[in-house]
Amino acid sequence: MYRYDEWDQRLVDERVAQFRDQVARRLSGELSEEEFKPLRLLNGLYLQLHSYMLRVAIPYGVLSSRQLEALAHIARHYDRGYGHFTTRQNIQFHWVRLEETPDILAELAKVGMHAIQTSGNSLRNTTADQYAGVAADEIADPRVYAELIRQWSTLHPEFSFLPRKFKIAVSGAARDRAAVKTHDIGLYVRRDQAGELGFEVLVGGGQGRTPMLAKTVRKFLPEADLLSYLEAILRVYNELGRRDNLFKARIKILVHELGLEKFTELVEAEWAAISTGALRLPRDEIARIRAQFAPPPYEAIAIPVASLEAARRKDPAFARWLRHNTAAHARPGYAIVNVSLKAVGEVPGDIGADAMEALAGLAERLSFGELRVTHEQNLVLPHVKASELYALWQALVPLGLASANVGLASDIIACPGLDYCSLANARSIPVAQRIAERVAALGREEEIGELRIKISGCINACGHHHVGHIGLLGVDKQGEEFYQMTLGGHAEEDASLGAIIGPAFSSADVVDAVERVIATYLGLRHPGERFIEAYRRLGPEPFKERLYAAH
Amino acid sequence: MSLEIVTANRLRDGRAVYLGESGWSENLQAAQVAGSAAAAKALLAAAEANAAANAVVAPYLIEVADEGDRLVPQRLRERIREQGPTVAAGARPPVREVA
Numbered sequence: 001m002y003r004y005d006e007w008d009q010r011l012v013d014e015r016v017a018q019f020r021d022q023v024a025r026r027l028s029g030e031l032s033e034e035e036f037k038p039l040r041l042l043n044g045l046y047l048q049l050h051s052y053m054l055r056v057a058i059p060y061g062v063l064s065s066r067q068l069e070a071l072a073h074i075a076r077h078y079d080r081g082y083g084h085f086t087t088r089q090n091i092q093f094h095w096v097r098l099e100e101t102p103d104i105l106a107e108l109a110k111v112g113m114h115a116i117q118t119s120g121n122s123l124r125n126t127t128a129d130q131y132a133g134v135a136a137d138e139i140a141d142p143r144v145y146a147e148l149i150r151q152w153s154t155l156h157p158e159f160s161f162l163p164r165k166f167k168i169a170v171s172g173a174a175r176d177r178a179a180v181k182t183h184d185i186g187l188y189v190r191r192d193q194a195g196e197l198g199f200e201v202l203v204g205g206g207q208g209r210t211p212m213l214a215k216t217v218r219k220f221l222p223e224a225d226l227l228s229y230l231e232a233i234l235r236v237y238n239e240l241g242r243r244d245n246l247f248k249a250r251i252k253i254l255v256h257e258l259g260l261e262k263f264t265e266l267v268e269a270e271w272a273a274i275s276t277g278a279l280r281l282p283r284d285e286i287a288r289i290r291a292q293f294a295p296p297p298y299e300a301i302a303i304p305v306a307s308l309e310a311a312r313r314k315d316p317a318f319a320r321w322l323r324h325n326t327a328a329h330a331r332p333g334y335a336i337v338n339v340s341l342k343a344v345g346e347v348p349g350d351i352g353a354d355a356m357e358a359l360a361g362l363a364e365r366l367s368f369g370e371l372r373v374t375h376e377q378n379l380v381l382p383h384v385k386a387s388e389l390y391a392l393w394q395a396l397v398p399l400g401l402a403s404a405n406v407g408l409a410s411d412i413i414a415c416p417g418l419d420y421c422s423l424a425n426a427r428s429i430p431v432a433q434r435i436a437e438r439v440a441a442l443g444r445e446e447e448i449g450e451l452r453i454k455i456s457g458c459i460n461a462c463g464h465h466h467v468g469h470i471g472l473l474g475v476d477k478q479g480e481e482f483y484q485m486t487l488g489g490h491a492e493e494d495a496s497l498g499a500i501i502g503p504a505f506s507s508a509d510v511v512d513a514v515e516r517v518i519a520t521y522l523g524l525r526h527p528g529e530r531f532i533e534a535y536r537r538l539g540p541e542p543f544k545e546r547l548y549a550a551h
Numbered sequence: 552m553s554l555e556i557v558t559a560n561r562l563r564d565g566r567a568v569y570l571g572e573s574g575w576s577e578n579l580q581a582a583q584v585a586g587s588a589a590a591a592k593a594l595l596a597a598a599e600a601n602a603a604a605n606a607v608v609a610p611y612l613i614e615v616a617d618e619g620d621r622l623v624p625q626r627l628r629e630r631i632r633e634q635g636p637t638v639a640a641g642a643r644p645p646v647r648e649v650a
Contacts, residue, residue: 097564419636
């Protein structure tokens, strides 16, 4: 894992002192709310329905055991005993007090964490594939580049007041697990014909009111040019992005209005002026960062591992968990473990302080002290020996963290919605809970197979509904909660945006509607055909017919 | 004219509070009710003075219905602000098997 150097540590320590002073001045009345609001937003502090909410950055979703223990401590002492992992691989605390926020930031700084640039019109936390460095299908470790971007973008003086927030995602693998095409800038690590590393650069993705998938502006950008090229894109956006209209301020609108060709031309012209300057990455600097992500001291393990095979045969519940919650590791004899935060009936992405501490202990013992956060609101133990999987599973069961549902219908992304969020029009969490309960009652989740259901409580689309196989958007119709359904969205390398299937469903009807979509799929799919494949073959008509036939 | 009360978030901790005869309270039932446009305007003006004095943030009027024994906010958003999230959070029971 990357370890803070003295510069990183000084920066977060100074920010704690600075924010402590700003909070004191706000409480004394020296600063008005109007003056204070942009300052608190620079530190991830929102005012929500019930309380202040603090969003803590988890750079590219990588957490140490020690950091998770610190988050548990914060949850217990400054919040109501739990935290909420988000689709940006961050964690939110929903019940913090303004007067205690500087103390929370001080606790975070002790473990190399902060809340800088987790809100406001800034370069946000760069996200990455949660399997970075361990995925069997990886070209190169995206954490190296995400860390370089973190260092470049943190308190970047030129980009502190962008037209709107700005999100970057990096994937280094063949399969896109980071929803790269839904980001303002998306980076796919590629190799050129000579075998040199670089990136396919995509720009202009985003969800919200006007969903768009990012478009390729460069097929191959050499590794050394990463930061100068990003700087060129940001400069074009900073100069030409719309500041007159909040709804048109994201870079996707600029790319759309200028056209991809013109936009690319402007970026290339800007880049030509700066590409040989200070931002060009020396090989030894890349190597220095790469060394920070050196693999842990794995053991040489002969496969297959007999004890694992025996446990798999003996215990069907464990076998199911293995099928859905583990992934192929680059090293023989090791596995990537997904820890589901989607127990049926629970709040997607929530985890209590006790469970956080227990999981930190398990990561310390069984995963070289490391965890990851996924954009799908689950956690990952990235380096577990195959021979330890059964013991790990047995430890996760009593913690409520062993739901064998990753990638299945009850593994639902849901934003906090109207239960917490001041922007929401409708609740997301109870709908997710009811769908998960219905799916469980049907008893066919494995048979249904991969199905991505994503729910947002408003058009800002924090719940990624536009790229859900089944997407649900909460709307307010004369004071009643309704849910608009989209079908056919997908967040991976073959991404697509969902299409609205018809009139919205009432809260009372929405779970039945989801069940009808699932039943339609099961009735029409070819053997082995996933939901998204079947939808792409069939189109919306059979689903529409089944959904609205009775109306 | 519907009934209105004033709500805001308390500056120190962000909690939802309501303006009553004896100041700001987390108890909506203690809120002072305005039954006319003029009364609502006066109530909001008093609240805004409190905001300027840094007790609360961003006060605004909400509609309530008097159901005899209690005041009930008309909008779901405000009912959730009063009563808290409609979902239990954080405490995870042992996993229930999904068949």
